[in-house]
Amino acid sequence: MFKGIKSKLDDMNIIKRLCERAEAHALHDQQREPGAEHFLLAALDLPDGTARLAFERVGVEPDALQAAIERQYGDALRSLGLTADAPHETSISANPGAYQAAPSGQAVMQELAATRKHHAPLLGAHVVGIVAGMSQGVAPRALRALGVDPATLKSAADGIVETIGPAR
Template sequence: MLKGLKNAASTLKALKILCETALVEAEAEGLAEVGAEHFLLAAFELPDGTARNSFRSFAVDREGLRAAIQRHYAEALAAAGALPGAMPPPLPITKSASPWATLPSSASGRAVLERLSLKGPTGEPLCGADVILAALAARRGVVPRLLAGLGIPREALELAARTERDAWHASL
């Protein structure tokens, strides 16, 4: 029972870090909603290290992923005919008492949170690799395009994330 409570507390702490960091990442891009790509970036901040380790085998770190996201949005704007510099400046980053409780999320961001909630009370705490797996469930959208742009096969990242998650859970 004590282990279950400890794992639940660990999961809540991970969710807090995940949601707060994802919101900051979205706002830094000038976006009003958190998307799956922002949760991927935020997963790098979780202390378990499984997200970092999952991407390491593809020579991608947090900054490399952030740069790929920025390229994606710049290319999307260019394809839509927007001129560089025509966009308004990024939204100011504001902190509320609990931004993750009422997190403004896009459809892809809500899907990640729903997939993480489906993990349910398995007794295993949430880790960064779980976030990757939740984001990989989408077959269309920003995340699959990011992976393609980075040359990362979806199945290979999924295998790396599952391996990291299982090893981390076994070490607890």
């Protein structure tokens, strides 16, 4: 019983850290609500190292993800005739009140919640597997820009999860 409670508390701490880091990444990108790409970056920040390992297993430097995401934002602005060259003169803060994520970020969190009963412990590789399974958005475009086959990355992440599995 106590082991189960400890496991749930550990997961809650990881989710808190994941959300805080995702929000920090979003604010860095001048966005108030984190999207899937920010949760993917946050997963790379988790101390378990499994998100980074998933990227390494498919031959991609995890630290290249941030630049690939920034390129996606720049490309989107250029498609509208705008540039992203101007430095951020003002910083923004998170929305006051309850935590909110962008729709793609909400999808990541909903999938994590839906699958929590199927695995333990909560790992960065879980987030990688979920985001790699998405077909649209900044995160999938950034992965493709890095030359990552999303299905291969998802397989690598899922393999890590299976290896670590239910043991705590």
